[in-house]
Amino acid sequence: MRSNRMTIGFFASFNETAGGVFQYAVSMFRALSQRKEKFIAILAPHSPLSAYIPKHWDIIEYPQHLWTTNEHRQGKISGDGFDLTENGINRGAYNFFKKHNIDLLLFAAPELISFESGIPYIMPFHDLQHRIQPHFPEVSALGTWQWREYLFRNGAKYAHGILVDSETGKEDVLHYYGDKITADKLFILPLPPAYTTVSTKKFNRDNFLKKYTLPEKFFFYPAQFWMHKNHTRLFHALHIARFRHGIDMPIALVGSRTGGEAEARERIHYLAMYVAEQFAVQDLTRYLGYVPDEDMPHLYKESCGLIMPTMFGPTNTPVSEAWSLGCPVISSDIRGIREHIGDAGALVNPNSAENIAEVMIQLWTDDTVRQQLITKGKQRISEYNPSHFSVLLNNAIDSVLPTLKEKSDFFL
Numbered sequence: 108m109r110s111n112r113m114t115i116g117f118f119a120s121f122n123e124t125a126g127g128v129f130q131y132a133v134s135m136f137r138a139l140s141q142r143k144e145k146f147i148a149i150l151a152p153h154s155p156l157s158a159y160i161p162k163h164w165d166i167i168e169y170p171q172h173l174w175t176t177n178e179h180r181q182g183k184i185s186g187d188g189f190d191l192t193e194n195g196i197n198r199g200a201y202n203f204f205k206k207h208n209i210d211l212l213l214f215a216a217p218e219l220i221s222f223e224s225g226i227p228y229i230m231p232f233h234d235l236q237h238r239i240q241p242h243f244p245e246v247s248a249l250g251t252w253q254w255r256e257y258l259f260r261n262g263a264k265y266a267h268g269i270l271v272d273s274e275t276g277k278e279d280v281l282h283y284y285g286d287k288i289t290a291d292k293l294f295i296l297p298l299p300p301a302y303t304t305v306s307t308k309k310f311n312r313d314n315f316l317k318k319y320t321l322p323e324k325f326f327f328y329p330a331q332f333w334m335h336k337n338h339t340r341l342f343h344a345l346h347i348a349r350f351r352h353g354i355d356m357p358i359a360l361v362g363s364r365t366g367g368e369a370e371a372r373e374r375i376h377y378l379a380m381y382v383a384e385q386f387a388v389q390d391l392t393r394y395l396g397y398v399p400d401e402d403m404p405h406l407y408k409e410s411c412g413l414i415m416p417t418m419f420g421p422t423n424t425p426v427s428e429a430w431s432l433g434c435p436v437i438s439s440d441i442r443g444i445r446e447h448i449g450d451a452g453a454l455v456n457p458n459s460a461e462n463i464a465e466v467m468i469q470l471w472t473d474d475t476v477r478q479q480l481i482t483k484g485k486q487r488i489s490e491y492n493p494s495h496f497s498v499l500l501n502n503a504i505d506s507v508l509p510t511l512k513e514k515s516d517f518f519l
Contacts, residue, residue: 112143112144112145113144113145113210113211113508114144114145114146114147114207114208114209114210114211115142115144115145115146115147115209115210115211115212115213115504116146116147116148116149116204116207116209116211116212116213116226117132117135117136117139117146117147117148117149117164117212117213117214117215118149118169118212118213118214118218118220118221119132119148119149119150119151119154119156119214119215119216120151120169120174120218120220121151121215121216127233127298127301127423127424128215128216128233129156130301130424131215131216131231131233131298131301131424132156132159132215132216133156133159133301134299134301134493134496135213135215135500136159136160136161137493137497138493138496138497138500138501139161139213139500139501139504140161142501142504145165146161146163146164146165147164147165147166147167147207147209148160148164148165148166148167149167149168149169149207150166150167150168150169151168151169152168152171167207169203170199170203172199173197173199173200173203189253189256189257189260189261190260190261191222191223191261191264191265195223195261196223196225197220197223197224200220200223200224200226201224201225201226204224204226205226209226210226210227210511211226211227211228211229211267211504211507211508211511212224212226212227212228212229213228213229213230213504214228214229214230214231215231216230216231216233217230217231217232217233217258217259217262218230219257219258221262221265221266222261222262222264222265222266227267227507227511228265228266228267228268229266229267229268229269229270229294229503229504229507230262230266230268230269230270231269231270231271231272231296232259232262232263232269232270232271232276232280233272234276234279234419234420234421235259235279235280235283236335236419237251237252237255237256237259238256238279238283239279240335240418240419243333243334243335243418243419244334245333245334245335246335259283259284260284260287263280263284263287263288264284264287264288266288266292267292267507267510267511268292268293268294268503268504268506268507269288269292269293269294270294270296270500270503271293271294271295271296272295272296272297272298272421272422273295273297273421273422273443273446273447274295274446275420275421275422275442275443275446276295276421276422276443277290277293277295279421280293281293294499294502294503294506295499296496296499296500296503297422297427297490297491297495297496297499298422298423298424298427298491298496299424299427299491299492299493299495299496300424300427300428300430300431300432300488300491300492300493301400301403301424301428302400302403302404302407302428302431302432303404303428303431303432303492303493310405312409315402315405315409316409319359319393319395319398319402319406320393321357321359321393321409322357324357324411324471325356325357325358325359325393325410325411326356326357326358326359326410326411326412326413326414326467326471327358327359327406327407327410327412327413327414327434328341328358328359328360328361328413328414328415329360329361329362329403329406329413329425330360330361330362330415330417330425331362332362332376332379335417335418335419336417336418337416337417337418337439337457338360338379338382339378339379339382340416340457340458340460340463341358341414341416341460341463342379342382342383342386342388342392343382343386343460343463344416344460344461344463344464344467345358345383345386345388345391345392345464346386346387346388346460347460347461347464348464348467348468349387349388349391350387351464352464352468354468354471354472355391356391356411356467356468356471357391357392357393358391358392358393358414359393359395359406359410360392360393360394360395361394361395361396361397361398361403361406362396362397376394380392380394403428404428404432407428407429407432407433407434408432408433408434410434411435411470411471411477412429412434412435412436412437412467412470412477412480413425413426413429413434413435413436413437413438414437414438414463414467415436415437415438415439416437416438416439416455416457416463417438417439417444417457418439418441418457420439420441420442420443420444420447421442421443421444421446421447422443422444422447423438423444423447426438426444426447426448426452427488427491429484430451430484430485430487430488430491431488431492433481433484433485434481434484435452435453435470435477435480435481435484436448436451436452436453436480436484437452437453437454437455437463437466437467437470438452438453438454438455439454439455439456439457440454440455440456440457441457448487449487450483451480451483451484451486451487452480452483452484453466453469453470453476453480
């Protein structure tokens with residue numbers, strides 16, 4: 108006989124190579140650790156997330172045979188359009204969650220299992236770039252646009268709550284899926300920094316730089332190798348700085364090329380490195396690969412600044428991490444990011460290598476500008492701290508819990 112206490116399941120199918128999504132999940136664990144409901148973490152086999160789960164939570168492994176395969180996914184989309192039908196229902200998942208008395212599912216990233224299982228859920232929409240910028244292959248090629256549309260359209264329609272990172276994100280959801288979800292089910296939850304402090308262990312800068320073969324002064328760009336991350340234009344900016352202005356600005360790059368969609372990211376990585384070679388700046392690039400959590404804060408703190416000329420918004424976690432760690436920020440002057448950063452960073456046109464180079468050179472050569480940005484960043488981060496994130500996430504859950512019977516088991 109089950110108790111009257113609510114049971115909340117936290118579902119995650121990814122590992123640490125997922126980058127920002129992995130860190131978002133860890134932030135959610137911390138924010139939820141004091142709640143009174145029973146929590147069950149439902150993870151993929153051998154998930155490294157298990158090391159971050161609050162000690163009083165239960166952990167179970169999601170059965171491999173219940174995962175939605177790519178073939179099954181594409182068959183549902185091409186055969187039935189974009190709306191969930193009887194063919195898309197995952198009854199095995201429903202029975203699995205019911206067996207464990209799950210009343211509500213939480214997600215750190217959009218997952219098909221949310222609406223396909225029939226269990227009430229809260230899920231984040233981190234971006235809708237397949238609608239906003241479909242020319243980028245990572246959100247459109249090889250059936251990706253169709254898969255994303257199926258995911259977000261139904262994710263919005265059947266959700267008890269959708270988490271968005273900004274007012275811009277909320278506007279986007281209502282613009283594209285306002286016929287599927289109402290504004291009262293959208294909760295603004297600004298992305299918290301995953302890294303806010305450096306280790307208390309004794310730090311030796313010389314040894315750290317030697318460990319990663321880094322020079323005394325460098326820029327830092329933590330980003331997976333996708334086209335929208337704009338590495339190639341960044342390398343063009345380094346070329347301009349070197350050959351027009353006589354200034355060499357090394358850059359440390361991190362980002363895993365393994366895990367989900369590794370083959371695509373590997374191709375883009377080699378393309379980016381080829382471009383760096385063509386621009387004769389390959390000696391300025393330091394690709395560090397996957398960097399463990401304990402070293403990431405030091406890369407921010409020891410760098411000249413964060414350079415992030417991404418083409419996607421609305422917001423990006425590395426900006427908040429840089430602010431927390433006293434690292435000045437350069438990022439893209441585009442919708443969403445512009446509102447996120449305000450005057451706490453230097454904004455560049457991500458389509459202009461000349462403008463990127465100009466602003467990087469200013470930060471590289473003018474310590475007064477650098478210190479001003481550090482100060483403004485420290486002031487700005489108060490709006491994006493973990494405590495604020497915790498309050499907003501828990502408020503969203505508290506708003507949803509009384510509504511669970513309204514749409515529970517909506518197709519079964």
